[in-house]
Amino acid sequence: MTMHHHHHHSGNRQTKLFRIIAATVLTAALALLPDITVLPLGGIAKGLIYYIIIYIIIGYDILHEAIEGIFHKEVFDENFLMVVATIGAFSLALYEGSGDYTEAIAVMLFYQVGEYFESYAVGKSRRDISSMMDIRPDYANIQAADGNLERVSPDDVEIGQTIIVQPGEKVPIDGVIVSGQSSINTVALTGESLPREVHDGDEIISGSINMTGVLHIRTTKDFGESTVSKILELVEDSASHKSQSEQFITRFARIYTPVVCYAALALAVLPPLLQWLLATPTLSTLTLTLFTPWIYRALIFLVISCPCALVVSIPLSFFAGIGGASRSGILVKGANIIEALAKVKTIVLDKTGTLTLGVFEVTAMHDGDDADKNDEAEQQKLIEIATLAECASLHPISKSLRRAYGKAVDHSRVSDIQEHSGKGITAVVDGRQVAVGNERLMTSIGIEACHCQSAGTIVHIAEEGNYLGHIVLGDIEKPNSVAAIKALHDVGVRKTIILTGDSKKVADHVAAHLGIDHVYSELLPADKVLRVEELLAAQPKDERLAFVGDGINDAPVLTRADVGIAMGGLGSDAAIEAADAVLMDDDPLKIAKAIRISRNTLNIVWQNIIMALGIKAVCLILGAFGIANMWLAVFADVGVLIIAVLNAIRAMWKR
16 A cells, blocks of 8 residues: 555645535535436436546546556555445446446545545644744845845855844854854744843854844854754654554555455355355346345445555654654654654663753862862962863863863963873973872872762862862752653653763762662763663563763764663754754753653554544444445545544644
8 A cells, every 4th residue: 555645735735625625516416406317418327427527526636546556566555445446336326227326426525535634634744843843044144245235045155154143033054153142042943932142152053043133153064064954854854764553554554455355356246146056046047136235335345444544644643743742842753763752661861961961060179188178279279270281171071170260271381281081181280290180090190189078070189299189070950850850750761770971979969869760870981882782681572761861972872772862952963863852952851741742642543543443343344234335434434534633633732
């Protein structure tokens, strides 16, 4: 069964609606005529010609698809079922001479109404995703040679060029603000409506809306590499990743349709043959009249068994679920991910940047006896030595030290900087040999470091072989972290686990406060992958494991977990590439929300499967016993389709 005819555009939709209305009006007009023979050619087989014209108006695309299907060797699809059933109904009416052709037309008409509904719903969820995606910038402003603004296509802007964004415009390309200040709104990207203040020197991402001031932005990426393009690409690809239930339906239809066709054939031929054999098996009694009621039942059987409700509503439910998630700033890369998210029972979190801000603050300074250093000048000296030694490092800790130091760093005072991986830094500051780092560094240069009792990251400082003291840095927890972990447990996650490179003391402290089940601390990035693999190996077959990281060095783990979730996808390209789901902002509460939306979507899918198959089964039995007529058959089919489609759209509104 093929899906190739489900890509209706709105233009098609208008004509389809027009055809539905025209066919309905014409059929009603013919039915109301007291005697069709008054029309020219109306006497031929009781007005057959007029009914055929209406049939072609309402069904030409289905006929075309069915014929195409036969040529492409894809005989059994739902178009084929419909054509066989309707042409069969025409032939029966012709043979019986009843002139009752409305049934055949009604079948086609209802089928088209169902198709119309479905294309409307697909259009609606597409629109919804694209309104979340109303971030595609149409132009960029650059300063022309004459000093005026010139609008150009974002594709034509080169890296390093300056673009100007007026109030109310979208930022078209990622970059850094050169001049100007403004508040920007990222609701289209994150679902977060609070505006954020920005000024020169700040990075700004495409898709944000500039609210108040004029911004001059130096671009740092091509349009094709910018956040907006990445996100749009993700969303457009999401439809191509099929879920297991969708794949199941495709396989199901491939086996199901031929089986139904042969069953219908058997229903038309075997019972009357049996009757004939049991009565008087002579050639004179073997007439067509024996077969007509059974042929009629077989046709009804065909109409009822058409699997459109399933075929349409399942991909649609997933699509709507992905759309609903995107409105909350959660990008899910496909229906298969929605399915996996719904089964997540273990969540592994990277601490820094996920549950904590990844911003360190100096919380204390101690001298060699672990007593507080109260003397302002000595505190300043510790910070200064540490900052100068760390001045070339990109580590978050060195950034925090620079912030605490608060002055410009004079690089000329520092020379001979050496990084000792996993330990710290040695350098020459003001001509004196200093060491700044953790206890392992102190031990390696033979200095007795003092054991500090504070929870935090501890930076020891030694100068010319003397221990000066240490600085305690604490990572700040995100305001929602406690609520986020609680929400995860509420949504049925059994195990929450923290993986972190931080010291055991810090990690245990955070975990206890947040209510985390397990902590693995002091890990290198490679250890994280190993830990995740152990957890994956240990989990039951029908459960899934999600890893949440901020994507700075998590790409390998994100790829390895069943579901890799990247936080603050606005930050890191690598994370967006590697992850299966991207939380656009930094709010850990969204993890539970993503699981809730996925569960809800999967529930809707199952409701639709059970409802469609259940109603079909009942109608098939009624049809085989000759209780149901063609009208009920069509109504069952289209009614189920419409209910399933409306149910699928509900997946959009889950909050």
